Amino acid sequence: MDSIFGNIDDLFLFCKVVEQGSLQRASKHLNLPQSTVSRRLAALETRLNVRLLEKKGRELTPTEVGILAFENLNSGMELIESGIESFTEQTNQVAGRVRLSVPHSFYRSFIASTIEKFLKTYPKVQLDLLLNNEQAKPETDRDLLITFDIEDMNDMIARPIFTAKHGFFASEEYIRQCGEISAPSDLAALDWVTVERKSNFAFFRDGQLVEEHQIKPRLVVNDIRAVVDAVSRGLGVASLPLRHASEANNLIQLLPDYHRSDRQSYLVYKARKYQPNAVRILIKALLEEGIQMDRSDA
Numbered sequence: 001m002d003s004i005f006g007n008i009d010d011l012f013l014f015c016k017v018v019e020q021g022s023l024q025r026a027s028k029h030l031n032l033p034q035s036t037v038s039r040r041l042a043a044l045e046t047r048l049n050v051r052l053l054e055k056k057g058r059e060l061t062p063t064e065v066g067i068l069a070f071e072n073l074n075s076g077m078e079l080i081e082s083g084i085e086s087f088t089e090q091t092n093q094v095a096g097r098v099r100l101s102v103p104h105s106f107y108r109s110f111i112a113s114t115i116e117k118f119l120k121t122y123p124k125v126q127l128d129l130l131l132n133n134e135q136a137k138p139e140t141d142r143d144l145l146i147t148f149d150i151e152d153m154n155d156m157i158a159r160p161i162f163t164a165k166h167g168f169f170a171s172e173e174y175i176r177q178c179g180e181i182s183a184p185s186d187l188a189a190l191d192w193v194t195v196e197r198k199s200n201f202a203f204f205r206d207g208q209l210v211e212e213h214q215i216k217p218r219l220v221v222n223d224i225r226a227v228v229d230a231v232s233r234g235l236g237v238a239s240l241p242l243r244h245a246s247e248a249n250n251l252i253q254l255l256p257d258y259h260r261s262d263r264q265s266y267l268v269y270k271a272r273k274y275q276p277n278a279v280r281i282l283i284k285a286l287l288e289e290g291i292q293m294d295r296s297d298a
Contacts, residue, residue, distance in 0.1 A: 008080075010044040011069075013037055014052055015077045018070045023060050094277045095124035102146045104131035105224040106265070109243050110162060111146070114289040118282055125278045138270045142279055145268040146286075156268045159283075161290035164241045164263040169251040173234040181254055188213035191236035193227050194220050201239075203258050210258075265290075 013030070017037070020026040027034040045052055052066035062070055102111065107129075119127060130136055138145055138156060150158045168187055170178075181187055184203040194217045203211045218236050221227060224244055231238045232248045239260045245251050267286055269279070 007044060007047065010040045011073055012077050012080070013040055014044060014066075015070055015074045017041065017053065017060060018062050018066065019074070021059070093124065094122040094281055096142070096276050096278050097126040097128060098142050098144065098276075098278050098282060099128040099130070099136075099140075100144045100146070100282070101130040101132070101136040103148075105244075106146060107131050109241075109247070111286060111289060114285055118285050122278065122281070125282075138268060141269075141271050141275055143269065144279065144282065144286075146265060147268060148263050148265050150266050150268060153268055156270060157272055158266040158268045159287060160264055161267045161287060162265045164243075164265060166239045166260045166262065167242055167245060167256060168237060168254045168258065168260075169231060169240050169245045169248075170237040170254060171232055171234045171250050172252055173250075174231075174236065175252060175254070177234075184211045184255065184258055185213055187237060187255060187258075188215050190216075191218040192216060193218065193230045193236045193238040195222055195224055195227055196220065202261060204261055205258050207262075209261075 013026070013032075016030060017023055017026040020029055023034055023037060023041075027037045030037070041053060050065050050069075051063050052069060053060040054063050054066075055061075100115075107115075115127065115129070119125060135147055135149065136143070136145060137153065146161065148164075150156070170190070175181070178190060181190075187203075188201060192215045194215075197217060197220050199214050199217070201213055201215045202209055203213065219227075219230055221230070224241065227238050228240060228244050228248050228251075230236070231240070232250055237254065240251075241263075245253070267283060267290075269275075269283065275283075
């Protein structure tokens, strides 16, 4: 034989046959075909050049050499089996540190309850939660990113998590100042509050692009909640996620048949295989929450 390690698995099968008292019971215990166990035991005896088992009636029983081998090996096999079970139990634990980067305006309205439930369910998990406008690209298998922008992330796995549906909103006070608003061109002529500096704005209806107009951003602020607050105080009109707009009491939706293009958010991470359990379960929870949000906003 070239190496003892080539025999350990088959020696384990041999010990199980002796321990269980028969080839049939050992095969059932190990969830292996009886023919497989028999073939591997025969190959083991050939490699070692000894007879370990012999037939007595319908049963296989250890020879004198087999009894000696079992007495010398079985305690060691039990230690190996116990060690593997302990290792498997530890690796199956949901524990460890996870790093999640989320736009701060996304967190409270969309995933806060999911994160809090996850942490209560798995007390051995520590979460580093980064709420900001910077995209911290995942660097390790424990890094997760929620983002609307997956440009330059071709080497990452990006799973659609939630589609942010938008409408156009303004305060009742501001609408009184504006007069009739019956078309996208009327809307485009108003003062705008936006999260990004852009002047060309596309208007959609039933998911189809219908018009493009120039808009005049009066206030640009990179936080959607600040946009909601500004619009609520009468500073202008904004394209707002329906979920955020519903949190303000005094906003009125304008031209409800029109909307900007839906914004798709993504859950981004490095690897699909060999993820720590904490990461795998958190990914599943976030994706399921995204499905529920899409259904509730449909």
